[in-house]
Amino acid sequence: MSKENATVEAGQHKKGLQNRHIQLIAIGGTIGTGLFMGAGNSINFAGPAILLVYAIIGFFMFVMMRAMGEMLYQDPSQHTFIAYMTKYLGNRVGFFARWSYWLTTIFFGMAELTAIAKYVQFWFPDMPNWLIQVIFLVVLMGVNLIAVSLFGEMEFWFSMIKVVAILALIVTGIMMAFGHFQTPVGTVSFMNVFHHFSLFPNGVGNFVNAFQMVMFAFVGMEFIGMTVAETDNPRKILPKAINQIPFRVLFFYLGALFVIMTIYPWRDIPAHKSPFVMVFELVGLKAAAAVINFVVLTAAASSFNSILFSSGRNFYSLAAESRAKFLQPFAKMSKRELPSKAIIFSALIMSGSALISSIPAISDAFVFVTSAATDLFLMIYVLVLVAYWQYRKSPDYMRDGFLMRAPRLFVPMAIVFFIFVYVTLFFNSSSVVPAIGATIWLVVFGLISYFQPKEAVLD
Template identity: 85%
Template sequence: MSKENEPSLQKGLQNRHVQLIAIGGTIGTGLFMGAGNSIHFAGPAILLVYAIIGAMMFVMMRAMGEMLYQDPSQPTFISYMTKYLGNRVGFFARWSYWLTTIFFGMAELTAIGKYVQFWFPSMPEWLIQIIFLVALAAVNLIAVAVFGEMEFWFSMIKVTAILALIATGIMMAFGHFKTPVGYVEFSNVWHNFNLFPNGIGNFVNAFQMVMFAFVGMEFIGMTVAETENPRKILPKAINQIPFRVLFFYLGALFVIMTIYPWKQIPAHQSPFVMVFELVGLKGAAAIINFVVLTAAASSFNSILFSAGRNFYSLSKESHAKFLKPFAKLSKSGLPSKALLFSALVSIGSPIFSSIPAINDAFVFVTSAATDLFLMIYIMILWAYWEYRKSSDYMPDGFLMKAPRVFVPMAVIFFVFVYITLFFNDSSVVPAIGATVWLVVFGIISYFQPKEAPSKQ
């Protein structure tokens, strides 16, 4: 088949799909289930932590967005690393990101099993995972538009839950609602305010906890090649990130601390469940469980989409002959073989979950893989820096403001977050694992060919 007759990626994603996917990528289960823990660590200063991380992620997204705007035909943003940093760095990024998303997906699949067992405690977790894996893989294999539609409604559920929380909190505050722990007042947020209420160490640790609540925001970079009008849709989706962070994250946390004095919020209980139970909503735990189930399903659905495109791109840019079958699109314009392979690899999750000894190792590997996202974000900024010096630079494109200031600032910040992982008992071992991967796989990558294979 000649290059002219080769199928191209489907253009099935519409503006409303991309906008809601962008919102969904910003909101994960970390907010619904982990907000109490992060507030416990940093108190009201957690708002500052979220704002700082949101700002740094926005810088990374603007850098990625500028490259995507210049060349929206690339199947994934990882392709720019090969293009501007060389095949060796690209090889490291391609395999690292694909493996990271696979392990991250396995973690979400494990979470899905646990959430479903809330209603069906006797149903084997491995069976639940296989059912969801097959169902979501089928969604990805049908058409891009079907994937987009499902993600649209998954995101709507998350957005509705947060809007309901914010509206409930505001009404309670203006209605002088009294709870078992006191009156609902906005002043609860800054009453007895202390920037480091539990010590500077816990404040610093809050950065790594919150950082991983933002993982997945870069996923919008996977959708650009399959949108109908990427140069129109992309700037809108990325420029709304600050608003989404301010409204959904900071708004929800502010309302939670308005309802519950922050010193009395339990660390290991969902504040969303607590709030809805306070207003007498029966089955609040079941409702929030449904919300986090859809959030986990949405995340895994997106990961399958991302992993399939990454493996397709990885195969196209590889010299290995055994990967060539995965470098082809189906007649309908889907990377079906790459997607199926990624789904088959994910089948390891039910196996890991059913064997305790392996499950312990799986938790470690998943945590280490999550740490690799920080490396990917740094490489995105590095690639962007090289792009600005290249002949591809588009001076009238979707330009970042003051890149000489903000890009180094964001790189330093991501390095800072990575370093903090070594000073927390729960994160130090995975951080060492991620560092070992960086060194060992970095050496392997060094011995790869300097140039990617020709696209002819």
């Protein structure tokens, strides 16, 4: 193998995750705070057609995950899917992807820490924002440093809380529909979803904009690819975890949204109030706001826990594939067989959010940077698919592995779709500036990566 396409063998992580951990983490990984808090806003954009938007995005995310899964199945020893970009697209692309993805997870983690503090202040309004962030950071960093099994157990219960909340919503909605429950805006009925149905109730522009809103509700789904490497039997567990993605999207997202629009006629759902809170208040749960706040707090904590897990392993991978001396200490495992130094370093960088949130001027800039970093996920997903295409042409291609169906059709479609979503960012006033920031990063850091000498990209 040429030096240009050389990769470093993955270090061996502690195999501490069980099948039940992976299955619940896989389910929880598809459910973010956007569903609990932002469903009303997305319904306002597209009406019942939001179901179509979720279904389309869910399908293409499944294509991307199948591509990633096929590569992971062939070589489950890799500690991060970013390694495949180095292996199949070259060190320059790998250099760009490693640093971009790690920085993206860092900013994403900062955003989740900020959200956690806001949710905690629902009960403790006088508690300093920075103190809440530091407490959660220390606790969850400790969880990641003790053992993979402890991380898995915490994620299991975090995911269980989200799943139970959605199941409660769906069961409640079905019972209300069959009982012809009366609300302040009418009778609960499945026909509420189809009443005055229109594919573009607020115009084609808002329908298209709904794609970018919903897209970022799915960000982080790729995390399941990293957890599988921490199991004793990844080739058995990986296909199950990935193949169930369509059913999870169908049930948890489409099911929840359908029930919400069954209870409330979709034109009467307020944009900036959680539909979950509204539903549970209707059935007499006085503490509905507090209950849903607890659910979104666990969702944010779960997301941050996963981000810390991911960023630590990505920085370990970055250090392991580099020859730079200052990175070498981060390429070592602890006695517990964990990338502890990489996790601690990533956590320390994320702790900057505590300072940022206390300075309004910087906080405004931080919102921009975080939004721009989130846009980079679309670039990473495109690179995953391009790397997969090169993998299919390589000697590594495993013809009896976990094969995607009709890749010649679906992979190009998925690449075009992710590019389409990125382009739509430039036609929305709230997303155009971050999109420009992400594009500047792509061009500037992309050129820096491209013009690096072949040997230097690993230095």
